[in-house]
Amino acid sequence: MALTNDMIQLLSAGVAHQVGACTNDGRPVVCRGLAAQHEAGRLLVIVSSESGFEVLDAIRQNGRIAVNITLPENYRSLSFIGDDAVVRGSGAAWRPLVTERHNAFSEQLRRFGIPPEYTNAWYSADDEHLVAIRFTPLQARNQTPGPGAGNPVDLIPIEFEK
Amino acid sequence: MSAVFDDGLSLFGVRRMMEGVIPPVLCTASADRVPNVSYLSLCEYVDPLHIALSYQFFNRSRENVLATRRAALTLDDPYTGGGVVMQLEYLRTETEGPVFERLRAKLMGVASHVGMDKVFHLRGADIYCVTEMRRVPGRKELPAAAPRVDLATNSRLLSERMANSEDMADLLDTLLGGLDDLLRIDHAMLWLSDASQQVLTLLASRGYDFEGAGAEISVGEGLVGTAVREGVPIRVGHMMNMATYMRAVRERAGESGLNVAPAPEIPLPGLKEPRSQLAVPLRARGRVLGALLVESQHDQYFGYDDEDALMLLCGQFAVAMSLMQPQDQDAPAPVTGRPAPVGQGPALRLRRLGRDNSVFLDDIYLIRGVAGAILWKLVAEFLRSGRREFTNRELRLAPELRLPDVQDNLEVRLLLLQRRLAEQNAAIQLEKAGRGRMRLNVSRDIVIEREAG
Numbered sequence: 001m002a003l004t005n006d007m008i009q010l011l012s013a014g015v016a017h018q019v020g021a022c023t024n025d026g027r028p029v030v031c032r033g034l035a036a037q038h039e040a041g042r043l044l045v046i047v048s049s050e051s052g053f054e055v056l057d058a059i060r061q062n063g064r065i066a067v068n069i070t071l072p073e074n075y076r077s078l079s080f081i082g083d084d085a086v087v088r089g090s091g092a093a094w095r096p097l098v099t100e101r102h103n104a105f106s107e108q109l110r111r112f113g114i115p116p117e118y119t120n121a122w123y124s125a126d127d128e129h130l131v132a133i134r135f136t137p138l139q140a141r142n143q144t145p146g147p148g149a150g151n152p153v154d155l156i157p158i159e160f161e162k
Numbered sequence: 163m164s165a166v167f168d169d170g171l172s173l174f175g176v177r178r179m180m181e182g183v184i185p186p187v188l189c190t191a192s193a194d195r196v197p198n199v200s201y202l203s204l205c206e207y208v209d210p211l212h213i214a215l216s217y218q219f220f221n222r223s224r225e226n227v228l229a230t231r232r233a234a235l236t237l238d239d240p241y242t243g244g245g246v247v248m249q250l251e252y253l254r255t256e257t258e259g260p261v262f263e264r265l266r267a268k269l270m271g272v273a274s275h276v277g278m279d280k281v282f283h284l285r286g287a288d289i290y291c292v293t294e295m296r297r298v299p300g301r302k303e304l305p306a307a308a309p310r311v312d313l314a315t316n317s318r319l320l321s322e323r324m325a326n327s328e329d330m331a332d333l334l335d336t337l338l339g340g341l342d343d344l345l346r347i348d349h350a351m352l353w354l355s356d357a358s359q360q361v362l363t364l365l366a367s368r369g370y371d372f373e374g375a376g377a378e379i380s381v382g383e384g385l386v387g388t389a390v391r392e393g394v395p396i397r398v399g400h401m402m403n404m405a406t407y408m409r410a411v412r413e414r415a416g417e418s419g420l421n422v423a424p425a426p427e428i429p430l431p432g433l434k435e436p437r438s439q440l441a442v443p444l445r446a447r448g449r450v451l452g453a454l455l456v457e458s459q460h461d462q463y464f465g466y467d468d469e470d471a472l473m474l475l476c477g478q479f480a481v482a483m484s485l486m487q488p489q490d491q492d493a494p495a496p497v498t499g500r501p502a503p504v505g506q507g508p509a510l511r512l513r514r515l516g517r518d519n520s521v522f523l524d525d526i527y528l529i530r531g532v533a534g535a536i537l538w539k540l541v542a543e544f545l546r547s548g549r550r551e552f553t554n555r556e557l558r559l560a561p562e563l564r565l566p567d568v569q570d571n572l573e574v575r576l577l578l579l580q581r582r583l584a585e586q587n588a589a590i591q592l593e594k595a596g597r598g599r600m601r602l603n604v605s606r607d608i609v610i611e612r613e614a615g
Contacts, residue, residue, distance in 0.1 A: 019199070020199035022195040024195070026232060027234075027249070028191045031247070032236070032298075048300050051298045051299055051300045051301070064195055075201070081197075083196075112400070119243070141198070145201055151222070
């Protein structure tokens, strides 16, 4: 399954990212994500290995992942669920993507009177701590707050090269 | 169960992260370990080991929690950018009691402020035990903001000033003035409840283009109306953010059309786009007598310490107000005979609707309720006998005024009437004329009309 164009556009609109996982013994864990990008039917998510160590450990155990993206200006919120997540690749190569998403997110929060200095605290991971997670979205859920939050929304069945 | 917290961390110490400036994030998982991440409306401190989360809708998060009883929660510090992550164990859902009422008041207060109180309904307060709490590592945090003022010392100074107030007008001016010059709270309104009419009347305000004395809202309406109805303080530190969140929920709820209140007859003062508000009830003798509303153009302007300080000061104000009995003057007021024509311009038409004692001056609404009835009585007596001076005692004993609780109400209703007339620059003015006595000043001839209603 792949993301719709609308979902792909949302990824670069200045969203907040939250990454959830669950260990094999049933411990839910969550951390803030730094960037997400659609890559030929798969989703790439960048987290900090410092703040996200629990999430990375859980993903290494079972590959299950939920990535939530939320646009502050209207709280439009989507989650992408997968069970084949892998942790692979880290370092400065992800800095341009993180910077781009950081800037877009800061601009969103600036509208609410939250200065960039504040969001900088969330994006202060050093290059060596940037870690990539990739997975195939099996399901998307509408997480906009309210009744029915967590209900599925359609993804596009497409063929892509692995 | 023992809890594991990072050194120096306590739930009490992270209360400010629960204010919703940055909404809390909840991660749950199904029984087969599929994770789910969502944002929450409200998180509330309960005690050193427990928190409460709002339960408004049955959704996937709740389904997961009921299945596994486990959750992870992240909170972000609205001042420094730091954060904590917790492990939670679900214990129970409360549908009554102080924690539930506190959460419901906060939810309703904010929802009502943005006109969405019909959409929001708190089903329960989910009580969780916090089994682990640690700081989010790797963040370069900002220094915490310095305190605005020395809140404890300056609140004490204000309390001492209030204790020296000799009458209601002095007490009111002392409180509003002290908020400004001692606590740096530039915008404040003091509302009085009238239990018989289920309305709140604005007694005075400070820091706005106009005072708005006599303006009314319903009990339960907005932050201040909810604070009065529930008898608890309600604070919102980032109103733009919360309003956006509420609108998102409303759209999801599929509701159409807001509960639009009728336009007020007296315009309400207030900041056009407040960033922070705090409503504090005036409680005394087991009753809620009204509320103080303070607001700011800055985000996160009022914290827990402000809430604590204003609760104490408002408690003192409410007790003083309820004890401040009108001073009696037993000597009869002088009678001067029928009034001589004033003769400046056309006669002022004073009209009264019997239903709620609404009084109009030249078809412009002035005031209603007890204050309206008092004005009507004073003017009628003036036109009958020419008498301009009146005693509090005769008002207290006047059966037609039907004062619901004289000791609580007469002094403040007279003050309200006096300020409303002054703000309108009306041809009728009321002023103190010594101990327990007031004087009516009339600058135009008056014709009175009464309508049934």
